Amino acid sequence: MFKHSRTTAAALLLTLLVGVASACSPSQEAAPDKPGGAAAADKPFAGKKVTVFALNHPWSDTIKGSIQQLEASTGMKVDFQVIGEDQLQQKLAVQFTTNAASPDVFMYRPYMDKILYHKNGWTSPLNDYVNKDAAYDFADFAKSSIEAATIENKIESIPVFTDQFVLYYRKDILEKNGIAVPATLDELTAAAKKLHDPAHDFYGFVGRGQRNALVTAVSSFVFSQGGDFMKGDKAAINTPEAIKGFQTYATLIKDYGPQGVLNMSWPQASAIFAQGKAAFYAETASVYKNTTDPEKSLVKDKIGFAKFPAGDAGAKPYNITAWSLAINSKSANKDAAWEFIQWATNKENVLKTQRAGAPGARSSLWTTKEGIETYPADLAEAIQETMKIGVGHNVPEVISVGEARDAVGSVVVKAALGEDIKAAADQANAEFQAIIDKDKTK
Template sequence: MQRQHSNRRGAVVAAAVLVGVGACGSGDGGGDAGGPAGDGTLTIATVSNADAERMQELSEHFAAGHPDVDLEWVTFEENELRQRVTTDIATDAGQFDVVMLGTYEVPIWAEREWLVPLDSLPDEYAVDDLLPSIREALSYEGTPHALPFYGESAFTMYRTDLFDQAGLEMPEAPTWEFLKEAAATLGEQGDAAGICLRGKPGWGENVAFLTAMANSHGGSWFDMDWTPQFDTEPWQTTIADYVALGEYAPPGAEENGYAENLELFAAGECAIWVDSTAAASYISDPDQSEVADSVGFALAPDAGQGKRSNWLWAWALAVPESSAQHEDALAFVAWATSSEYTELVAQEYGWLQAPPGTRTSLYENPDYQQAAPFAGLALESIETADPANPTDNEVPYTGIQYVGIPEFQSIGTAVGGRFSLALAGDITVDEALTESQWVTDQVIERTRFIEE
């Protein structure tokens, strides 16, 4: 019991520190005063993934049209990117001129006037071509404050060859119960682990997966009075199923996030994977995936409660108010998210690698449809995701795989640690839920006190 008490306190302290960072600078608008003087160099902070690497490789095309602008790239693993960019913008440090961020941050930071509004895009940018749900998620009070680099939802990916060998047929709209049974059957074959799971702690890692999963079981993070709901049956079922699925996951699943599972699935180490629709282009590419010729796709699973576990997300590019080089930074953001950039990617790497989930015109393009047979299902998953109504219960927040409040970044990190320990077998499901309930309640109460 002493160990559990110590872990809880440590989680709350870490969460409270991050809540403080998220609260600083609120309402002061940031401004150019805190940033460095413009020197002709744009410092661009991005997540470390294949799409961002391609952007860096292709940036010579932007540089050719902007000879007076030098580009400096800083890439981070997903969790570190969020921490570094959040700290930089909240403290008005001005280290970055262009930042990659997601649908979670944009409305929160836009309300605090930390991001430059994108209200004067040229006609040729074709802002109306952006998928409506993605455009809305990156807007505040009707004005875009970031532009989508790529967008995604979640669906089910699976090995058609292993399913055939086991005499299984994947439904177009599977349930979690079916996936549990299939993972057990496939895991016993020994050719691959039954399922890949996000176990790495983080609000954008295992918590994203589990929040969407809980939604499909009828769960929510909070009720209408902002009382945490981890002591309810839907969360009990969710985490119990998660731990049960972990029995059929690769060893060390508690350390695997999106990037690790992407490599595992592409290497043939998993039979099923429920995750980002953006992964489809990688695992379908024979130059990168050993299983490209035996991958099938289905909708994200549900639990009979009226909601599937498909989320809505976009990695987007924005310009911090603290940057001293707004004009050049805005030009870069518009270039990297334009339809012309999409065509450039297609020319250099093929249509399969075109940034997905951003523009209607991409999904109407016959070349893309032919290269990406999963495109229709991915678009359906994006369009049916409803951040305003993430579960069948009434909730006081928006967001499917996250809760759209500043405190969630810290709470989710703390809670993610508990669920990762449960997956590893270091604590029980009940302990993980009890501690998650406690830490969430403590941070929410602390925030209420500060606001009062």
């Protein structure tokens, strides 16, 4: 539906790629898919080469270790390039803005980039592929994770690992004080207030406080109070429901958080919790090892995990696709590229990567012993519950996500600094609407 945006593409390239090498030459691109002859029946992609750009992550390490099996069964050769996050964004921008056919497959963050990539025509929709093989069981993917990878009813990518927002808590502290695990946001606030003891360097709550970083955290508070960032193409961060969500979070970090919380992103917040200095911590489940690692945590055996507490609209934590696999729209090997994606995201490989610490998007694996035994039992349960009820986004769904996050995050920061939250929300809403309107021209 969208046309290729030369302006947007050029701007992205200019911003990200000063000094980055030029795109691969045409001689490096694979030949188009061609129907195989009778001899190709057993190895349908014999002679094909698929280039994959993958994030430097345990998920990629696990998949890379099994690629020889795929090559042996299909005949294809896979050039699997593992790249750091910043460099990956740069390399992709170079390739796409020069209309290169390589990589055939790439990892990206749909919650940050899917609208831009879709608008510029950089991703190839997968709707015609996902149900071709019944054994793939596409319906097994959590609904919200697929929604997070879909735009205008076009499936742009397949989830490879996910993020669920859950509540971390100190089991020993709650038991000692006779406090039940909070089931509502009101109970969480009351418990944080009771346990807050800054005179002894102990705090009721810790979480992200940096303006941009906190948006993913506060999203679940906003959703659970009945709000959202947008309604259609209109900014909605100054609705009563959204403001209540912002206020709940601002109260927790302002009144019951540690000094300097407004300078914290998740690494700093998780470190405070791992040092045994906070009763509650709300964060994505995927970083839990930072709080349970024996080499990092002083309270590794005292941490519990629970589903995010309910607000006025119930419990609505996010369940997003953190990273996914997509096909380059210019790829000359789309069928072979899909074969790689289908293999990398089948149940067997998702189980392998999930056991290695990358929470997968396949619902069935969270009900099996093999799928959950490498996770704390209560965390696995919280993840499973969140996958059923989760919201498929945790940032504003616009092209200019970074700018939008700054506008949204300012509401919490100003409230935590004691400013009037309604005035802050009204101002931020106007700024966010300007961003939405500007994006329409890109």
